[in-house]
Amino acid sequence: MKYSASKENYIKAIFHLQQEQDNVTTNALADALRTKPASVTDMLKKLTTEKLLQYERYRGVKLTMEGKKLAVQIIRKHRLWEYFLVEKLQFGWEEVHEIAEELEHISSKKLVDRLDAFLDFPKADPHGDPIPDSNGRMPALKQSAVSDMPVNSSGTVNGIGDQSPAMLELLRHKNIQLGTRLEIKRKFGVDGSIEIKIRNQQPVNISEHVAKNLLVAHDNKSR
Amino acid sequence: MKYSASKENYIKAIFHLQQEQDNVTTNALADALRTKPASVTDMLKKLTTEKLLQYERYRGVKLTMEGKKLAVQIIRKHRLWEYFLVEKLQFGWEEVHEIAEELEHISSKKLVDRLDAFLDFPKADPHGDPIPDSNGRMPALKQSAVSDMPVNSSGTVNGIGDQSPAMLELLRHKNIQLGTRLEIKRKFGVDGSIEIKIRNQQPVNISEHVAKNLLVAHDNKSR
DNA sequence: ATTTATTTTTAGATTTGTCTAAATTTTAAT
């Protein structure tokens, strides 16, 4: 089972989009992959016959078990390479993404596992995103409130303290749910509000109350 | 100037074939690249318009300066990755070639140079082939007679001790010349003869006399 | 020096991944 870099990119993009909002649209995919909606439709058909996803026209996409496994493999490779580039080759954390986009398509499974061991099984990449293990399990990162996270750190929403309807309604409005990844952009001391950013969206402000009740898997290094 | 993996493979194959015998034929290329002669012709035309080589129909190919530079870049990447895989990730030297075939197409120049530094500027890969430096210069490896080399080591012919016409005639007959890369397969104690192998050719035997007078750039590690 | 064999090239087709433009379906708005 070897897939082209292009196909792997589709699978990866669908996986990421699924975490942010479970209805993955053709347009969103075209956007994420910097291609045209028509091309996306074509590819989705091919990937369906390869059983990596289920797709019904006009209805949207959903990864199969196999598709998810593949996505996690690719993400694992991407993040391990990023870690390698920063920790061993002294790259800055901003410049590694592009290179890892190429490296993640190197196929050898043995290479990835050896690299993992060589790096001493890191739990998170330089951006703080968790690195799945050899079996595809994401390590549970310790939970903390957004209000406790430092500026420029990032995490994945893991739980909600105040689960009142009003709170949930507000979170839905801001497009935040379990699994949403967000980045802390600024913290305003005056009122405890925090500016956060969700991928592919404009930054938004959340109040101190929300920040204290939004629990995330905090990104951290392994040692 | 970014080229497809396929184009890079053509350039690399032509470069290698040029060292073994300077008339590079369409068939030899098709063979080396495990493709069909017709495909080779097509590609040679494309690479000509990209000024990586000069090609006249039925007449053969020759890399331009630019083509040679590209070839050396790719070879540098290939050999550095091989060294990395063996020295850092504990791979066996037989299993790294295939993986390096993929890694050599990763484009970032900075990555290669950082990798080189991380590995402490090795002078030869695990098979003993010299690693070009950042400017494309191949390091001069220390010279020794084939008779002094261990089994399974390899080297590049660098000089000839006995330059008598008879010797040169014999070498030409066996397809050995300056720049030819060979591998020591077996050493026969009885008469001092040695079985050597040149890429893409059947193994051949050379006498003790020849082995003592065939000087090669012996492949060695950096430190 | 012809004929035969080999090598190389051309012509036309195929696959993968993409595109534009037009048609269709779904969603939103009155």
Place this chain on the structure above:
DNA sequence: ATTAAAATTTAGACAAATCTAAAAATAAAT
């Protein structure tokens, strides 16, 4: 409930890299 707008899909085309089968050029053999 229509109509208008937005999203999605189809149809047809294209570039890259390859292939097969046939034609042309070169090399080898009598």
